[in-house]
Amino acid sequence: MKAKVSLVLNGESVSAEVEPRETLADFIRERQGLTATHLGCEHGVCGACTVEVEGQTTRSCLTLAVRADGMHVKTLEGLAADPAMMVLKRWFHDEHALQCGFCTPGMLITARDILSRHRAPDAGTIRKELSGQLCRCTGYANIVKAIEAAGRELAGA
Numbered sequence: 001m002k003a004k005v006s007l008v009l010n011g012e013s014v015s016a017e018v019e020p021r022e023t024l025a026d027f028i029r030e031r032q033g034l035t036a037t038h039l040g041c042e043h044g045v046c047g048a049c050t051v052e053v054e055g056q057t058t059r060s061c062l063t064l065a066v067r068a069d070g071m072h073v074k075t076l077e078g079l080a081a082d083p084a085m086m087v088l089k090r091w092f093h094d095e096h097a098l099q100c101g102f103c104t105p106g107m108l109i110t111a112r113d114i115l116s117r118h119r120a121p122d123a124g125t126i127r128k129e130l131s132g133q134l135c136r137c138t139g140y141a142n143i144v145k146a147i148e149a150a151g152r153e154l155a156g157a
């Protein structure tokens with residue numbers, strides 16, 4: 001039996017008939033073709049699949065598509081013109097905060113969430129807040145530096 005899911009994805013209304021077990025991550029990637037949302041572990045550990053659901057950072061691999069029915073979902077593609085995201089992307093580039101880039105979409109969405117809740121956070125705060133996001137390449141130091149710099153810029157510090 002299939003269920004109809006209708007949601008607002010990056011500002012656009014989309015809907016589809018889905019299997020009840022289909023994840024939001026698969027709905028976003030396979031049905032909508034938005035591949036910035038990455039799938040790593042597919043069981044809630046790595047954070048690569050992080051998106052925003054109703055403004056809350058959410059593991060899309062652990063969220064059923066039917067659970068997001070009627071909700072507003074944002075992926076990295078939908079945040080392209082977001083001022084904080086633009087600052088974060090620039091600092092990620094300038095501080096070499098990525099290597100393979102697999103974790104980067106989830107890192108950026110989480111970083112934006114961190115900066116929305118903490119004004120110019122220090123490295124310790126960023127490391128704690130980032131503890132749910134795994135990166136296999138960078139050693140985290142440059143990611144933390146990039147978020148710290150972006151936080152300072154956004155705070156006008």
Ligand code: FES
Nearest residue numbers: 040042044047061
């Ligand atoms: S793919 Fe969702 S947490 Fe790893």
Ligand code: FES
Nearest residue numbers: 099103135136137
């Ligand atoms: S840059 Fe490769 S996993 Fe983070």
